Amino acid sequence: MCADSHTPVLLTEVIEALAIKPGGIYVDCTFGRGGHSKKLLEYTGLTGWVFAMDKDSEAVRVGKDIAECNPRFVIEQASYTRLSDFTKTKWTVAGECIFGRVDGVLFDLGVSSPQLADPNRGFSFMADGPLDMRMDPSTGVSAAQWLAKATEGEIKSVLRVYGEERHAGRIARTIVGERCKSPIETTGQLVELVARASPSRERNKHPATRTFQA
Secondary structure, three states, X not given: OOOOOOOOOOHHHHHHHHOOOOOOEEEEXXXXXXXXXXXXXXXXXXXXXXXXXXXXXXXXXXXXXXXXXXXXXXXXXXXXXXXXXXXXXXOEEOOEEOOOOOOEEEOOOOOOHHHHHOHHXXXXXXXXXXXXXXXXXXXXXXXXXXXXXXOHHHHXXXXXXXXXXXXXXXXXXXXXXXXXXXXOOEHHHHHHHHXXXXXXXXXXXXXXXXXXXX
């Protein structure tokens, strides 16, 4: 069954920037829910190819639905850091690898709307759920596991560098103090701790915004 429609926010601008040509070969390195890839397939015509990759297993499931409807579309569950490997050794058109033949590559970095909307993924502070935050939940360390072992300095550094959180030190101390009493395993717990540690709040901004950004 073909996947449901999902329209990225800047879809028109992306398509214009790529200057897609019929019959071209394009790579979508962050498939998400397929909005860009489906438009690429439309613009490349009957002889074009679109190759895609994503670490998220749910995204790949959606991609495989598209592949069932279109033989010119291929998707793999992998990080875009492996782009060179796939273009050199695995992805082929007319029996030849596509390395050196690709007409355009797309990266749409960040968390997707479907990922934010799913409380089980742990990316959002708007709903309580497991504190996971992994792009691929089947591999790596979850946010809860990392918070259980990271030092106060490591937590502070991540919040300050990646979240630009001015209260990083206070939040890190609060997290370390709380985990000694009980594990921090849900987004709701983390939100409460951040709110407790934040001495002041920015108008119209949730106190946990920068922490979850990190």
